[in-house]
Amino acid sequence: MQRAETPPATILTSFFAICQSDPFARTLLYSEMPRYYTWNASSKNLQRRKQGDAVPGYPDVRSTDALGRMSTVHPKNDECFYLRLLLVNVRGPTSFERRTVNGVIFPKYRAACEELNLLENDTHWDTTIPEAIISASPSQIRTLLAVIISTCFPLNPCNLSHKYKDNMSEDILHQIRVSSRNHDIEMNEEIHNRALLLIEDICYLMCGSLLIRLGMPAPNREMNDAFNRELEREREYDHQELDLVVQTNVPLLNSQQKEVYDTLMKAIDDENGGLYFLDAPGGTGKTFLMSVVLATVRARSNTAVAVASSGIAAHC
Structure with a gap:
């Protein structure tokens, strides 16, 4: 926590600091700084070079052919990318808060870049x-x-x-x-x-x-796209066609199927809900019965979603 509150100086933060007090530094881009300053690793600050060519108008400043190199930043790392864009275009920045353009403080580096016309328009x-x-x-x-x-x-x-x-x-x-x-x-x-x-x-x-x-x-x-697609499909049925299916197939139910059908429809009509388990040998018409139940519910503009759970066919 202490290190986070008082982070150690870096070349960049030292450049910010020296721009606050050194008039010549305020004329430089961050990438130009190594030509005129060296980094003292022990004291962690920038110092003017003592050797090199004199700079006109600044008798205490020496210039060399040293090149400054800055790490690349991918545009997906957005704020770092726009901070870097400002550093290679704005002279004499004094802090990370250097997002002021024409007296306006912008909340993000990207906005400052836009104001400075450093980004292409659309x-x-x-x-x-x-x-x-x-x-x-x-x-x-x-x-x-x-x-x-x-x-x-x-x-x-x-x-x-x-x-x-x-x-x-x-x-x-x-x-x-x-x-x-x-x-x-x-x-x-x-x-x-x-x-x-x-x-x-x-x-x-x-x-x-x-x-x-x-x-x-x-x-x-939504959290469950598949379920939502099923719900959406429930709104797209042709109710007249379903009515015809119900009128045609309900009379075809045998006595046991009709008993199950009436029991389920009564539970739906009475809004009692419940869990019903239909057990019968294969080929006795369970699927036909449930298709009639589903058609009846859907014909009434209600929702009936057929699902499967743990390999056991289920209808709810």
Whole structure:
């Protein structure tokens, strides 16, 4: 804890310190500092070189041909990457809090870089995506956006996603209209969310990052996607067709099947719930009976999800 509160000096923090008191140091970029200063490892501070060429206007400063080397930082390590970008462009920084541009203190290094115009804008992406929309499918547009935000690091990926969200979701809307047999369904937030889920899956395959790490809002990914897909399917049944199935098949139940059917439907109608175990030899019509029960529940616009557990067929 003490080391965290008072960390040891490094070359970078010493450069910050010397920029606070040395007018010449405030004219330098961090990468230029080794030409004029040396690092004293024992005292952990920077000292002016005593040998080398004189620097015009600074009689006490000597210059050499020493080169400063800075470690590379991957853009995925975002704040470190933008801190490094500031260090190679801003002269005379005095602390890690050097995020002030034109008198405005920015909360993050990236914002300071944007204000200093050190980052490209998204104009070229605003040209690329509309060109793709002319001939590409929604799936291809989603893949293109995933490639852009995963590998090209646009300035504002949220704006790109929001601007073209309808174009990236048209196939999803079409699938829902066909499966539900309802062509009046319009584009909505749930459809946009599905598109974001697909984009996030592509990004994760390409770079191992979720959208929230790439400057995008996280899609609403439920804990159990498979169960949610089943629930969604429950809303897409044709109730008139199910009514016909019930009217046709209920009279075909034998006496024992009808007893089970009536018992289950009464439990549902009375909202009593319960756990029922149906035991009968193979080929006696258990599956047929349960298909009629499921059809009856679904025809009433209720939810009936058929699942399997531990190798034993189950219906709930």
